[in-house]
Amino acid sequence: MPEEAPMKNVVCEKSRKALQFVEDVTCNADEVQRKVLAEILSRNANVEYLQRYGLDGNKADRETFKKVMPVVSYEDLKPDIERISNGDTSQILCSQPISEFLTSSGTSAGERKLMPTIEEELGRRSLLYSLLMPVMNQFVPGLDRGKGMYFLFIKSEAKTPGGLLARPVLTSYYKSSYFRERPYDPYTNYTSPNETILCQDSYQSMYSQLLCGLCQNYDVLRVGAVFASGFIRAIKFLEKHWILLCNDIRNGKIDSKISDPSVREAVLKILKPNQKLADFIEAECSRESWKGIITRLWPNTKYIDVIVTGTMSQYIPTLDYYSNGLPLVCTMYASSECYFGLNLNPLSKPSEVSYTLIPTMAYFEFLPVNRTAPTPLGQKTDQELVDLVDVKLGEEYELVVTTYAGLYRYRVGDILRVAGFKNKAPQFNFVCRKNVVLSIDADKTDEVELQNAVQNAAKHLLPFGASLTEYTSYADTSKIPGHYVLFWEICLSGSAPIHPSVFEDCCLAIEESLNSVYRQGRVSDKSIGPLEIRITEKGTFDRLMDFALSQGASINQYKAPRCVKYAPIIELLNSRVVSNYFSPKCPKWVPGHKQWCTPN
């Protein structure tokens, strides 16, 4: 461990510089954006994609760029992405070599989208991370005097037919030297040794991270995970395995199920026999209520660092319960396409969180959202895009990015609302992801996918003289892991009852039809529970319509919602359930796209 006083000076200086950087780029947001675009275009002047549209990247200014280049979505880029994935190394999108593909949780035709990236993007991501703690330290000082207990995981990777790695952005980051070989810094001092984070086996990784977190419980000043769902999964894991964990702490030995030698070695450097700690944890965990368990086991925790904006807001009550209402801090907003920005007011309430886009990360444009006639993704837009500094307070926009890695005017699919400004740079509330109806963890299921999946499944009813007349759905997160619930109203023409296995087959058929992120959540991450179909009494959906009309809906325009979130509606549906069925097993899932092989 470096000496304390010089280390403190280094940290202070780093923090000062980070905050100054935020100040500078937000004061000069428009100039920075102009420079970023010019740099992206000039570097990539010779790439096929820009030339296809007759753009001379060396000369083009912002106005020409906007006139010539189309606003695109993934489907438009798919042929180019497929060429790269099949091994074409010519300069198609970017002049720098594509180093790997980042697999987004957004899907196309049921498979993860592949986002090309280049080596230097790791530096840009690392820069955004380096801003988080200096900002946080302004609001919660003293965080350098302890550790962060963060549950971080890598996921499986695959190789494209052309030999490029395809993996989630965080897997790429944690495996990079930026993370693995980070110099000592009290702000990136975590309870989890790198080896436990980099362990591919999710059970061993979770177990060893919890074990290390428990052993160092008094050092922990902040806890977290990337998304709220991941953090709650860790607490649920603790609920199931605390006896084993206490045994390990009591004896100073690791359970034999933890077989990865590098994990065992790293954990043994931390784990020492500690009867007192084991008794304490045992006493806390065996109490009937787990309310406030986080503050009981890690008493110095000041906040929980997890994303609870967007669909993750459904987990706020559970987090409040386990933490006795500790502050929930959402620090950043990022994606596989690009890391966007950070929350400069991290102690704000989840409902008020806003993210300041950092103008050096990419060139940002904004498509005004027309609530009455939205432009579907994949459809051309005639609307003028607005620049970063020209967005209007209170207005909603869809985010469009031009990145160093070769995306030009790419629609990310997120809707943001302008909540304020930091100097000249806008700050955005995350409103929603376009079209997503169901989400438990990283999965994002849209209405069309759900419709197709339900249609496929409903075919199983036909041989039994039954058909599906109406359906809706909701994401049930009252238990962990959460699961998809489908309410079905069916019409029976025969008199014989339908065997439960038929409905179970329907559950599985829906799961098999859903996208690979959903199926990975079911099979590999175990972050999503078995899908459930609840059969409702005849006339339930008429009741649903009556309810909507009583709330002011127009009878001419009424359509049954394909997803419900409003508690009274869910109650109404639940009160009319006659039977329910769960998927009997996991759907099929393999890493990578269906047609690829996995690396050795």
Ligand code: AMP
């Ligand atoms: P992925 O491409 O799988 O990395 O997912 C990126 C997407 O996750 C973004 O486009 C958002 O829809 C969502 N996301 C990322 N960060 C946040 C955040 N802080 N709040 C809400 N949603 C987020």
